[in-house]
Amino acid sequence: MAVERRFWGWGFEGSGLTSSEQLDLAELVRPAVGGHALDPIDPPSPAELDLDPPRLVPPQALAAWCLLDDVARAGHTYGKSFRDVVRALDRRWDRPPDVVVAPPDEAGVVAVLEWASQVGAVVIPYGGGSSVVGGVEAPADDDRPVISCDLGRLDRVLDVDRTSRAARIQAGVLGPSLEAQLRLHDLTLRHYPQSFEVSSLGGWLATRAGGHFATLHTHIDDFVESIRAITPQGPWESRRLPASGAGPSPDRLLLGSEGIFGVITEAWMRLQDRPRFRASGVARFATFEAGATAARALVQSGLWPSNCRLLDATEALVTGSGDGSAHLLLIGFESADHPVDDALARAVVLAADHGGTIEPAADRGTRQSKPAVDTADRWRATFLRAPYIRDSLVGLGLINETFETAITWDRFDAFVAGIRSTTEDALRSVGAWPGLVTCRLTHAYPDGAAPYFTIIAPGRHSGRLEQWAEVKGAVMDAIASGGGTVTHHHAVGRDHRPGYDRQRPDLFAAQLRAAKLVVDPGALLNPGVLIDP
């Protein structure tokens, strides 16, 4: 149980921006969002919480794992989306779980599901709680009691197979603890989503999280050997294999299942040797489109850079990676086995071929234990801090949200331009303008890329959620109409259901419902996420 977690927003108590840093941020952002004064909203304090009493009394056998206090319940009411932070700052706790239960082991998970089944309660599997899509909150249209099942105590690496470079890992482990345990074996999962510090292996698997590698092995999916889950109908466990052609992949049905089939309790994961060789560079482009074309050439080259992230000029400025005068393509290679200088040299040629101007990078071509501080590193540091900054911006009354998708290259330029203008138009039409709409590519593929949009815009006092809902709806509609995916790595949850329902084959949704009925006939598990059971 992560008792030190901030119950109303991102991350840990004591982390994030100080009050004076927040005021500096306000001054920095103010000119871009209309120039009005931006007054900080006081975050809620534990003393202010006054939730309705829980409607469940844990049985004796489970009582020791259960938390019924307001802070635990408020902290498990939402994920960590813009909408969640706004609701928390509004002192609004729509449908808190009646009980937060943190079973100490898999048998405990079984016991929790049995109890839920007996009392007719909904169970929300809860890993790190970092969902930004309404993935861990109770359904609004379902008045059963709610149990938030926090997997935080299932946090150990159980077995390490050094020969195969794989480990059996409990699903509740958060990123830093996982990497610390693997470091003892000189191994690493190298999965660094933005939520790394506050998200869990099980959450990554359940949401098909996107990670460290900008090309090739972009999603956690690619590192799975097998998954074990507890369903209301019993355990579900796939065979540990390096590859198989035996029928549809069982793992791929659990990957992205967002808790609707079972509570993932552990997985055998493929690991990496720690990189010993690195090389990186930054290419500057006059237009975002030129940078994207270079990224396409790079990812179609078969060089498989670990970093291939394109920041538009404003995104580069806002994240401190650039001065806003150019669009930046961050290129990085890493290897545990061989120098990667030649790969970088070829990538630099490809970037230059498409109009890129190369910035020298401090660590290019050097063999090193620590990367030097350069543009890419500045960007990476900002990357993990961004959600804290988001909370501070939200705390200034602003709208700060992200939209991410993926699209094939043939439609890329028009699609990105369309999403950008749809976003700006929507912000204007709800009176949240002037503001910023920035874009980066988080992951790139031979046949397309994943654009990621960030907005910072002035919100109406006590009307931000309505503004957000209109903008979110307009963007989701544009993504669905433009042929993109409603999410590349943020998952579907409740927030993306309208777009998802247009995207997935109808018969596939019916198959998911049928598959759910098999393992969860009582529809206990995370109802309303992905499908209506």
Added chain:
Amino acid sequence: MAVERRFWGWGFEGSGLTSSEQLDLAELVRPAVGGHALDPIDPPSPAELDLDPPRLVPPQALAAWCLLDDVARAGHTYGKSFRDVVRALDRRWDRPPDVVVAPPDEAGVVAVLEWASQVGAVVIPYGGGSSVVGGVEAPADDDRPVISCDLGRLDRVLDVDRTSRAARIQAGVLGPSLEAQLRLHDLTLRHYPQSFEVSSLGGWLATRAGGHFATLHTHIDDFVESIRAITPQGPWESRRLPASGAGPSPDRLLLGSEGIFGVITEAWMRLQDRPRFRASGVARFATFEAGATAARALVQSGLWPSNCRLLDATEALVTGSGDGSAHLLLIGFESADHPVDDALARAVVLAADHGGTIEPAADRGTRQSKPAVDTADRWRATFLRAPYIRDSLVGLGLINETFETAITWDRFDAFVAGIRSTTEDALRSVGAWPGLVTCRLTHAYPDGAAPYFTIIAPGRHSGRLEQWAEVKGAVMDAIASGGGTVTHHHAVGRDHRPGYDRQRPDLFAAQLRAAKLVVDPGALLNPGVLIDP
């Protein structure tokens, strides 16, 4: 319709071994299988066929697409496994389809399913018909009439997106025609299973076929953007995307579905530029285990060779790749973008580090349009010819079968030794000894590899299928007990059901059954494959 296909065995009429080549083969093999004379069995001729009359009369609208003659029906009765060829040579046609129908387009597939539904017939989707696992034959325990739905007329590349390097392709196209159509755009799918000449895109997708690349993108799965299928409940089509995190992947439910959910009619596939740079080498090892350790080092290096195939000494001898004095690791790199000499050089060092002695290769480090003839090429030529040789061996009364699987590296040596000894013991116990049991690695992964065993053994006259069944059962049992997969890329079909049923999670099988009921409530489609509907 591939009218020139051989109705009783592999490939095309006029291809394969001549009678005198078959006699040479007999002399070559005889010493290894006991020294008895090996007399060729005459293959069946069309004139000998005398099937029961069809129990279906096609409706007027479909009549033009239907074949009811004995050659077409016999040719669609089985796939092309050892068991299938033996049955054909035995003039045994267990359960021929009543009608072979080859719809000219997708609307025709819809009409075929409607007709089947009306008359209560089973439909077996038939691509290239090269199944070696009983994947395209009628269920023995089901006496409904049978329609073999031959997709051979859906053989066109419909759209090419050069920017994204992708194409929309009809599912019935066979390998050579597909590559010829893509060559016009200077693109290639580069999927070369051993069945390349007589297997279809739809078949590859439905069976998760393994292809050209020995590492990284080993299965057809990795090249799928979207799939379209016709189910008895209507069309099923996923959205074309380079990547997505929106729920469980719809495509992954169709991949490996072996026809039980629908008839795959087309797919958007990721393509490759044609390679311009190649480098290859061969490393010799004193033991298979040492070669496997080198393969592991190579595949864990992140160099991602396109070829990384280990042949045991006997396999090297039999395929003409070596003299039988050493185990050979064939290493190859290819790229459309950059020279791969340095990658080969590093691979050679890794092989040498693990006891490999390097054979010089004719084409190492050269930029070329055609690869030089070297060990790897000799092996490749033999590779595509192997199924024809198999038919000739079967025609000599021998047992010639393959078993393939995948296992993690930690268990690899013991597992391979166990499968080898299980196979030899089983052959001995059924009186099919002396014989040959050879092994190669077809694909390699950072966390494991796919061993592929070939047996050539003396069969009892008119008792070979019983011998085969015992050996197959023993090996399948050893694979299941040893923790391998029942198939790495040959699919499950009917033959692998016992092993598959032990391998997949029970609840997953129940989910597959439920998912089937949604799209195929009448259980028309390929019943008995993968699951009992």
